[in-house]
Amino acid sequence: xxxxxxxxxxxxxxxxxxxxxxxxxxxxxxxxxxxxxxxxxxxxxxxxxxxxxxxxxxxxxxxxxxxxxxxxxxxxxxxxxxxxxxxxxxxxxxxxxxxxxxxxxxxxxxxxxxxxxxxxxxxxxxxxxxxxxxxxxxxxxxxxxxxxxxxxxxxxxxxxxxxxxxxxxxxxxxxxxxxxxxxxxxxxxxxxxxxxxxxxxxxxxxxxxxxxxxxxxxxxxxxxxxxxxxxxxxx
Amino acid sequence: xxxxxxxxxxxxxxxxxxxxxxxxxxxxxxxxxxxxxxxxxxxxxxxxxxxxxxxxxxxxxxxxxxxxxxxxxxxxxxxxxxxxxxxxxxxxxxxxxxxxxxxxxxxxxxxxxxxxxxxxxxxxxxxxxxxxxxxxxxxxxxxxxxxxxxxxxxxxxxxxxxxxxxxxxxxxxxxxxxxxxxxxxxxxxxxxxxxxxxxxxxxxxxxxxxxxxxxxxxxxxxxxxxxxxxxxxxx
Numbered sequence: 001x002x003x004x005x006x007x008x009x010x011x012x013x014x015x016x017x018x019x020x021x022x023x024x025x026x027x028x029x030x031x032x033x034x035x036x037x038x039x040x041x042x043x044x045x046x047x048x049x050x051x052x053x054x055x056x057x058x059x060x061x062x063x064x065x066x067x068x069x070x071x072x073x074x075x076x077x078x079x080x081x082x083x084x085x086x087x088x089x090x091x092x093x094x095x096x097x098x099x100x101x102x103x104x105x106x107x108x109x110x111x112x113x114x115x116x117x118x119x120x121x122x123x124x125x126x127x128x129x130x131x132x133x134x135x136x137x138x139x140x141x142x143x144x145x146x147x148x149x150x151x152x153x154x155x156x157x158x159x160x161x162x163x164x165x166x167x168x169x170x171x172x173x174x175x176x177x178x179x180x181x182x183x184x185x186x187x188x189x190x191x192x193x194x195x196x197x198x199x200x201x202x203x204x205x206x207x208x209x210x211x212x213x214x215x216x217x218x219x220x221x222x223x224x225x226x227x228x229x230x231x232x233x234x235x
Numbered sequence: 236x237x238x239x240x241x242x243x244x245x246x247x248x249x250x251x252x253x254x255x256x257x258x259x260x261x262x263x264x265x266x267x268x269x270x271x272x273x274x275x276x277x278x279x280x281x282x283x284x285x286x287x288x289x290x291x292x293x294x295x296x297x298x299x300x301x302x303x304x305x306x307x308x309x310x311x312x313x314x315x316x317x318x319x320x321x322x323x324x325x326x327x328x329x330x331x332x333x334x335x336x337x338x339x340x341x342x343x344x345x346x347x348x349x350x351x352x353x354x355x356x357x358x359x360x361x362x363x364x365x366x367x368x369x370x371x372x373x374x375x376x377x378x379x380x381x382x383x384x385x386x387x388x389x390x391x392x393x394x395x396x397x398x399x400x401x402x403x404x405x406x407x408x409x410x411x412x413x414x415x416x417x418x419x420x421x422x423x424x425x426x427x428x429x430x431x432x433x434x435x436x437x438x439x440x441x442x443x444x445x446x447x448x449x450x451x452x453x454x455x456x457x458x459x460x461x462x463x464x465x466x467x468x469x470x
Contacts, residue, residue, distance in 0.1 A: 183280025
């Protein structure tokens with residue numbers, strides 16, 4: 001049975017890394033003594049080792065030991081044998097490129113579908129959707145495909161940002177960008193604001209946190225979803 | 236001799252489409268009675284016809300007739316025979332995909348290098364660099380390559396946006412994204428603020444408009460460039 005947390009962000013402005021969601025993670029990973037961390041998204045270009053160290057410090061607070069996938073000789077075995085898996089944020093193009101390069105995109109999807117508890121934040125959440133095509137990230141590397149894990153039957157836009165009132169900037173708003181996606185694709189897109197996450201238990205998908213999320217569907221007006229909304233039938 | 240204008244944006248907040256730059260365009264296209272418009276980037280998903288109509292209305296003010304490339308049976312001949320060429324903004328992934336699909340990326344580069352006057356705004360400016368990898372756009376379609384026209388020996392970030400002070404949003408700033416690009420690429424990136432443009436005359440590249448631009452180079456501190464800065468030696 002799938003057991004997944006898909007979070008908009010790792011951190012809130014007023015709080016340390018993973019702090020706001022740590023009680024939820026304690027429950028989510030209650031059967032895990034160790035966690036496999038996938039640091040491929042490398043926020044700000046930091047190294048796999050530095051990134052894994054940061055994650056280790058956060059999970060030490062709930063007594064879970066963390067090992068980075070780069071520390072294993074064989075990344076496929078690392079995934080197969082993991083008690084739980086966390087993919088952190090950073091650059092989604094880089095993350096997806098590395099998952100394909102190491103030939104673990106499909107294996108990771110299968111492993112999580114078969115029940116290994118998973119956490120994604122930001123880029124690590126983006127890849128839970130059908131494709132990475134609603135990422136906010138810059139295309140700093142060229143991935144072999146935009147297809148991702150497909151753990152849920154729609155796409156995500158993490159760090160969803162409402163239009164800034166009275167802005168004079170002429171660059172597209174997030175909503176405009178997602179509408180452009182829907183000019184060419186019919187996959188629903190959920191804009192997850194920072195502090196929201198999706199809980200996936202088997203086939204049940206629930207919006208968690210205190211904030212509303214914004215749902216975009218092709219040829220429909222965008223709508224606001226309340227916390228605890230059931231998204232199991234969205235596709 | 237190359238004769239190119241590469242603008243951050245088509246429009247300023249207080250002004251109609253192309254209004255702020257129209258006097259410059261009148262001089263730039265002074266030998267053109269007609270202009271070939273490339274509407275492939277389709278901002279907000281509007282049609283090629285709608286987009287071309289909007290551009291026609293702006294250029295009518297300086298007595299230049301506009302024809303969209305989609306109106307020609309053969310896009311290659313349209314480019315070869317053009318008096319001047321304008322590529323408008325919208326989604327860079329879509330624009331680049333269409334340029335490759337219609338097999339005109341290389342021809343467009345050669346034609347502009349051989350002297351056909353060119354104007355790019357936003358996505359149409361992004362493609363003037365070596366690659367589209369510093370675009371702000373969402374990857375709504377999968378292009379066959381990120382390589383672009385290479386009319387200048389560096390990359391651009393149009394609509395460059397300074398960090399918003401006191402923002403509590405945790406998504407990456409534009410500067411952070413460009414730094415991530417430089418973790419994997421050594422191409423310089425010029426952040427062009429809205430209202431700035433580059434003028435390319437032969438091999439001379441000059442920053443125009445009233446604003447400073449922000450230059451990012453690998454392993455260097457970002458620097459602010461004054462209007463009229465000479466960028467001919469940047470690479």
